[in-house]
Amino acid sequence: MAQYPNIDSELLRTFVAIADYGGFTRAADAVNRTQSAVSMQMKRLEEDVIGRPLFQREGRQLTLTAEGEILLGYARRILQLHTEALNILCQPDMVGTLRIGTPDDYVMRFMQGILIRFAQAYPLVQVELHCEPSFALLQRHDLDLTIVTREPGAEIGELLRQEHLVWAEASAAKLHEANPLPLAMFNNQCFCRTWACNALDAQSRSYRIAYSSPSLSAIMAAVSAGLAITAQLRSLITADLRILGEAEGMPELPTASVMLLRNERTRSPASEVLAEQIVEGFRL
Structure with a gap:
C-alpha cells in the first residue's frame, strides 16, 4: 500500500485562511502567526505534503491553482469534522x-x-x-x-x-x-x-x-x-x-x-x- 504524508490540521487552517482572506498578510493576522511563518507553512504544504503548487499570482492578485481549489473543499470538510469531534469529546453538553x-x-x-x-x-x-x-x-x-x-x-x-x-x-x-x-x-x-x-x-x-x-x-x-x-x-x-x-x-x-x-x-x-x-x- 502506498504511504502518503499526513496533513497537519494547522496547515489546512492556514491554507483556508489564505483562500478566504485573499493573501498571506491578512491570513497571518487571522491565524495569529507572522507572515513569514505562514509562508513557511504553505511552502511545507506545497513541497513536502502535496507536491504541487496551490497558489498562483496574477499581478497583485493571489489565486488558487486547480489543485488548490480541490484541496480547499477537502480542507473545509476536514476542519469541520475536526471541530465537531472536539466538541463532542471535549464539550459533550x-x-x-x-x-x-x-x-x-x-x-x-x-x-x-x-x-x-x-x-x-x-x-x-x-x-x-x-x-x-x-x-x-x-x-x-x-x-x-x-x-x-x-x-x-x-x-x-x-x-x-x-x-x-x-x-x-x-x-x-x-x-x-x-x-x-x-x-x-x-x-x-x-x-x-x-x-x-x-x-x-x-x-x-x-x-x-x-x-x-x-x-x-x-x-x-x-x-x-x-x-x-x-x-x-x-x-x-x-x-x-x-x-x-x-x-x-x-x-x-x-x-x-x-x-x-x-x-x-x-x-x-x-x-x-x-x-x-x-x-x-x-x-x-
Whole structure:
C-alpha cells in the first residue's frame, strides 16, 4: 500500500485562511502567526505534503491553482469534522436544539452575525429561530431564549440595548410634507405604533396608516419605495432612508428597551453560551 504524508490540521487552517482572506498578510493576522511563518507553512504544504503548487499570482492578485481549489473543499470538510469531534469529546453538553424567539426586526441587523459565529463554534447545536412580535413571544413558554422590545419602566430580563425611535422616509421622498401623513407601521398591538400615533396626535397632525404588517421587511419595502413614513429603532434604519426630525416638523419619539429573557426551566450550557453571544452582538 502506498504511504502518503499526513496533513497537519494547522496547515489546512492556514491554507483556508489564505483562500478566504485573499493573501498571506491578512491570513497571518487571522491565524495569529507572522507572515513569514505562514509562508513557511504553505511552502511545507506545497513541497513536502502535496507536491504541487496551490497558489498562483496574477499581478497583485493571489489565486488558487486547480489543485488548490480541490484541496480547499477537502480542507473545509476536514476542519469541520475536526471541530465537531472536539466538541463532542471535549464539550459533550454543546449538542442538541435551542429555540430562540425574536421579532424579525433584529434578525438581519443583529442575529445573522451572532448565529454565524455560534454555528462555526458549535456546529452540533441546532438553532430554531422563531420570528414573532414581542407581545406574541411573551406568551410562549417553549423558548430557551427570547428577545423582546419593551417600554421604559416595563423591562423584564437582561437589557441588551436602549434606542430612540426615529422617523424615516426614502431619501428622495418628501412625504413628511403630505397631509395626511402616510405611515407604514407594525400591527396595532405594537406599542411603538401607539407611540408614533400619540406623538402625532399631540401635534394635531393628520395621518393615516397606509401600510400595516408584522414584518419589518414588508414595512421597509413600502418606505424604501417612497410610499410611506415609518417610526423604528435608529439601528434598523437602512442606508437608503433618511431620518426625519424637528427640522422636518416631526415630533420626538421615546426610547425603547431591547431585552433578553432566559428560560430557567430549560437553561443549559449551550443556551448560556448563545445568550452571552447575543448580549455581545447587540452591544456592538
